Amino acid sequence: MPVERMWRSHDLKPTYDVVIIGAGVHGLAIAYYLGKRGITNVAVLDKGYLGGGASGRNTAIIRSNYRTPQGVAFYDESVKLYERLALELDYNIMFSQQSHLTVAHTERGVTTLRERAETNRLLGVDSRLIDREEIARLVPALDVSDRPHQPILAGLYHPPYARGVDRQGIEIHPHTEVTAINRQNGRVEGVVTSRGSIAARAVINATAGWCSTIAHMAGIDLPIVTYPLQALVTERLKPMMHVVLVSATLHVYVNQTDRGEVVIGEEIDPYSSYSMRSTFRFLENAAAHTLELFPCLSRVKVLRQWAGICDMPPDFAPIIGPVDGVEGFILDVGWGTYG
Template identity: 40%
Template sequence: MRYSGFRVIAEALIGHRGWKPIWRDPTPQAEYDYIIIGGGGHGLATAYYLAKEFRQARIAVLEKGYLGGGNVGRNTTIIRSNYLLDGNEPFYEFSLKLWEGLEQDFNYNAMVSQRGIINLIHTDAQRDAFTRRGNAMVLNGADAEMLSRDQVRAMYPFLNFDNARFPIKGAIMQRRGGTVRHDAVAWGYARGADSRGVDLIQNCEVMGMRIENGRIRGVETSRGFIGAKKVGVAVAGSSSRVMGMAGMRLPIESHVLQAFVSEGLKPLIDGVMTFGAGHFYVSQSDKGGLVFGGDIDGYNSYAQRGNLPVIEDVAEGGMALMPMLGRARLLRTWGGIMDMSMDGSPIIDRTGIEGLYFNGGWCYGGFKATPASGWCFAHLLATDTPHATATAYRFDRFLKGLMIDEKGQGATPNLH
């Protein structure tokens, strides 16, 4: 069923009795050409582009819980392509271009809102670094502009411009950045994949992998063995656990990242704002809640909940930036598990096992990458060659010294 304005009117006339569930609930077949493990944003996008762009068939997505119940349902919904390095920026710009056409492409309202993102500047050195980054963005076909202090003040007069430690001196802005309704991304991809014949199998936990003579034969699941010619793993957060079933160790630690929503307020922040020096970023949802967050808790965790010290730290960052935040009450906080890779950049690559492919290590920037991640992973699965924008996301970059170290900090799994 195609959605359109006409369809809404037609349904209104017949009492909305024509709407159907937007995906099937199929029982797994004995074998598929492609199995995608993980029914989150990246896995569903992979299945969607495999079927739509790469014309593949006999595809299944296996999900332990329900579709979109992991990190795609618990992030802070920001999209942007403001990276510096050659290995990253073309990929994220590809992703942003896909976001721009996504709703027309999969015929679903994902509320893509290019409301602009600013990164605040507090020192001359930071202005130099951001100018360099802005130039790198422009060279890669993205948009970037430098804002003066007065321009920032015109946008957000309530910020603490004269903070003694971090006075605001300006900002770098990407107007094409913004926010997206995160759940709708999973639902839109799921609907698009399902309508092209992909089997979306929920409540189906992968318990093991059947590997014979260095080749994957299929996966053992809570619903029995399912054979497959190729298996793609897109389970960021649990990557080490799933790839451990294939005997692999990854350059990844799992960490918990918390996010926060305030009570609903009148329109206050019309874009996305990051205060990198104070480890705080904020936007406002369409329901009015301020959506904000900061650092990871900083220790290995699979708990999907964090601890109070980081809540205090994020609140302090918010108070330093916009003191009026102290009058708003916190409605909810929650945590999600991040694949923190050793250089802060992701991996989309083959493995040493023939037919087994990996997509993960997204740190806490996986949401904005969803379309390009799905497209590039589908490209790798279908053609066995990496997509042009994802050639750097290899496992062996650590052995070869080709890290994509956006922050320049070396082997620490706590970057971004």
């Protein structure tokens, strides 16, 4: 019985209405929603395989409890899209809704969480500050005693695309690297790729950590710095938590997948780099900080660790939309660690 292909292979056409650079979540989502609006003469290009960049290297956490009114509203709408995406695409994206719990270890941290809870509630996102007793009921495996070096004081509690693109006639071209962007008279004319040149009326940059490199091809300097972000995953365990737990003080977050693995991540590395090599320093720090929270994981085996790269703007806000002076060049960049 032949294996069903997720998308078809295509020869490059000489001209498209839209060329999207980057076949990750953002690039494919842009293509999908363009297709829903009747714009299907579109090519999605990627120098590697689909989802091989940041989309395939994140820890798959989606949330809407951010600090600013703009962020809360924007990401809350994103969560609503994910809630119906599996049905819309006719594909199991393994989306499950869990609670989100950010713990505070200092009085200042408690004040910050209280402010975030108020912002979330004003915008219709269910969040509330909870005490150690309720935290212990939510996550029995978590050490909420006074024994750790940084004991928990309180917590902010937040309760609980490629096949679709192909069906619309949009072309996906993996292993097709963009090497130059053609411009003339202040507008883009197309791109040069490792497989030939393409004319296009619009070129969209959705390349995450590589977005500055692509923008430079269009003569644009972005205020974005690229940093590595690392994570690890353990062997499978019996269900022990149904929340995504975050500690800003310990710079660590912990989540258990539906399959039972525990995924652990930390903040971005302290240096700018395009390297996607994992480091022993991260492994050592992540393990130490996680054991402050979950001593019960001390004998659990780590299966693997990895790194991706993040496009970090100075104000931690994404840059979306057209660019002055380069007509037809559109940005979807600067999402950093938020996605």
